[in-house]
Amino acid sequence: MTPRDRPSSQAPPTCAAPGCTQTLAPQPTGRPGRYCSASCRSRAQRARQRAQAPVSVEVDVGSASSKGRHPSRSWMVRLRRGPDSVIVAIGLPRPAAERLAAHIADLLEAR
Numbered sequence: 001m002t003p004r005d006r007p008s009s010q011a012p013p014t015c016a017a018p019g020c021t022q023t024l025a026p027q028p029t030g031r032p033g034r035y036c037s038a039s040c041r042s043r044a045q046r047a048r049q050r051a052q053a054p055v056s057v058e059v060d061v062g063s064a065s066s067k068g069r070h071p072s073r074s075w076m077v078r079l080r081r082g083p084d085s086v087i088v089a090i091g092l093p094r095p096a097a098e099r100l101a102a103h104i105a106d107l108l109e110a111r
């Protein structure tokens with residue numbers, strides 16, 4: 001058995017934050033840290049919160065997107081999870097926006 005075949009527990013532990021490959025400095029006392037820095041710790045916490053947040057669908061009046069449009073066609077449909085959102089459609093009359101939102105809500109519930 002060569003040194004290369006040693007179990008991976010011999011390798012220095014790396015940061016647990018998504019996308020970070022920093023190795024962790026050995027901790028002389030206490031339990032070993034999981035993150036290389038405070039910013040990695042809070043980044044990982046935000047990622048966990050995002051992953052747990054439910055996806056919801058919103059119908060709203062577009063602000064920037066409704067400039068120059070007739071007020072009856074200024075509605076938008078938006079998907080939201082936690083602080084992140086994606087606009088699905090803009091420039092809709094309200095009934096069309098609400099129909100689309102209802103279809104998306106059905107789809108989300110059918111998981």
Ligand SMILES: [Zn+2]
Pocket residue numbers: 015016017020021022035036037040
């Ligand atoms: Zn890190």
